[in-house]
Amino acid sequence: MTSRHRIFVSKDVLKFSSAHMTVFPDGSKERLHGHNFQVLLEFELHTTKLVSLLDFGLVKQTLAQVCARWDQRLLLGTRCPAFELVKQDATEVEFKLCGKRYVVPADEVALLPLENVVVETLAEELAFVLVEQLGSLLKRDVVAAMIVTVSESTNQGGSYRWEWEPRPS
Numbered sequence: 001m002t003s004r005h006r007i008f009v010s011k012d013v014l015k016f017s018s019a020h021m022t023v024f025p026d027g028s029k030e031r032l033h034g035h036n037f038q039v040l041l042e043f044e045l046h047t048t049k050l051v052s053l054l055d056f057g058l059v060k061q062t063l064a065q066v067c068a069r070w071d072q073r074l075l076l077g078t079r080c081p082a083f084e085l086v087k088q089d090a091t092e093v094e095f096k097l098c099g100k101r102y103v104v105p106a107d108e109v110a111l112l113p114l115e116n117v118v119v120e121t122l123a124e125e126l127a128f129v130l131v132e133q134l135g136s137l138l139k140r141d142v143v144a145a146m147i148v149t150v151s152e153s154t155n156q157g158g159s160y161r162w163e164w165e166p167r168p169s
């Protein structure tokens with residue numbers, strides 16, 4: 001039996017207000033729409049020793065910076081089979097999604113390496129970015145797992161669990 005501490009962070013400001021279009025298996029898609037995607041970040045810990053403190057402040061600061069990259073932008077999955085990047089320059093991104101053509105200001109788009117922009121893939125991508133950005137803060141002998149949950153509305157979202165190898169003996 002494994003007993004562990006879990007700490008979590010979820011704040012109104014730790015969110016990204018973004019547009020997206022879910023693509024469905026039949027090749028159809030939703031019309032352009034948006035959500036206030038709320039983020040819950042949890043960590044399972046091996047220890048609560050003072051010297052091993054994972055400071056909420058640093059975690060929230062990093063999460064806020066990462067959310068800002070996606071906030072007030074149209075999130076597009078570049079690995080989507082129904083996505084075609086037609087033209088991209090400093091001012092505009094022209095693309096097609098499920099055969100429909102869009103032209104959007106370049107500073108209002110976030111191109112993500114995803115096959116579909118849905119809560120489950122956003123949670124996974126956010127986890128990858130956070131592991132990269134939090135870096136050495138996530139000490140292998142302290143943090144057992146990180147769980148990222150992205151909710152597109154109350155009681156509707158997706159989670160991704162990033163687990164590290166057991167603590168080195």
Ligand SMILES: Nc1nc2c(c(=O)[nH]1)N=C([C@H](O)[C@H](O)COP(=O)(O)OP(=O)(O)OP(=O)(O)O)CN2
Binds near residue numbers: 022117120153
């Ligand atoms: N597996 C997933 N399926 C769907 C997702 C998703 O992220 N993962 N997302 C959508 C839509 O984008 C989302 O459901 C749209 O939300 P909303 O405008 O709230 O519409 P709903 O129909 O979900 O809301 P109701 O209030 O329940 O009508 C679709 N599928």
